[in-house]
Amino acid sequence: MYQKPEEIVVIQFTRRENFTKMEVVTMKNDLDAFNEFVGGYIEVTSAVPNEKKPGEKLHLVSNEEGKVISLEPTIGFAKGQELIDYIAGNAVLLRSNEESDFDSLTDADIDYLMSRYETQGVVTMGEKSYHIHIFNG
Numbered sequence: 001m002y003q004k005p006e007e008i009v010v011i012q013f014t015r016r017e018n019f020t021k022m023e024v025v026t027m028k029n030d031l032d033a034f035n036e037f038v039g040g041y042i043e044v045t046s047a048v049p050n051e052k053k054p055g056e057k058l059h060l061v062s063n064e065e066g067k068v069i070s071l072e073p074t075i076g077f078a079k080g081q082e083l084i085d086y087i088a089g090n091a092v093l094l095r096s097n098e099e100s101d102f103d104s105l106t107d108a109d110i111d112y113l114m115s116r117y118e119t120q121g122v123v124t125m126g127e128k129s130y131h132i133h134i135f136n137g
Helices: 031-038 107-117
Strands: 007-016 019-028 042-046 058-063 073-079 082-088 091-096 119-125 128-136
Touching: 007 073, 007 107, 019 031, 019 073, 019 107, 031 042, 031 058, 031 091, 058 082, 058 107, 073 119, 091 107, 107 128
Parallel strands: 019 128, 073 128
Antiparallel strands: 007 019, 007 091, 042 058, 058 091, 073 082, 119 128
């Protein structure tokens, strides 16, 4: 019988003063823990935009209203040198399993995702600049 894992290994993006910290951590695997970490209701999207494999079971969890409530940016999505979109507020990269539950990232997932999100950049919004991680895809 399937038992949902109580804790999972994820990659977290957290705002710190003037930069975004990216780290691999173990996190409690329940909705309340995710809501608390992102500071509101969660939105689940693909961790690897426009890619079916290996990203089809890899997800990005963020605050669904992060931009609306003016959370600071943590992740940018770029095409070449152009910033296309961004995630506002804390975020988590994780995988789903066959039961569609959140699950731990594998070592291969971590290596792959760290390589896709490792670039750092500065985005200016209004009069303020933010150091963020950039997904270039």
